[in-house]
Amino acid sequence: MFHATIYNAAKPALQANVKQLYLTHISARYTKEVQRLMLERQAQTIFPASKVVGDFDVFDI
Known part of the structure; x- marks a missing residue:
């Protein structure tokens, strides 16, 4: 199974x-803050x- 790309996540959110x-x-390839x-x-x-x-961050929605 492949991970979603930025486009795969952002485009449906927009729509x-x-x-x-x-x-x-x-x-894990994007470990540095500048990469993120x-x-x-x-x-x-x-x-x-x-x-x-981050994984496991918590947000009020």
Whole structure:
């Protein structure tokens, strides 16, 4: 099974008119903060309310 890409996550969020997209379970290839910010910026070009978060982070919705 393959992981979703940033596009695979952000495009449906945009189409579904959701308020916030939290991207989690990021590949181990992206361990540095600068790499995670790059992914977040890529997602935000499609869906501005995107944020890369950590596994097991908790948010009120």
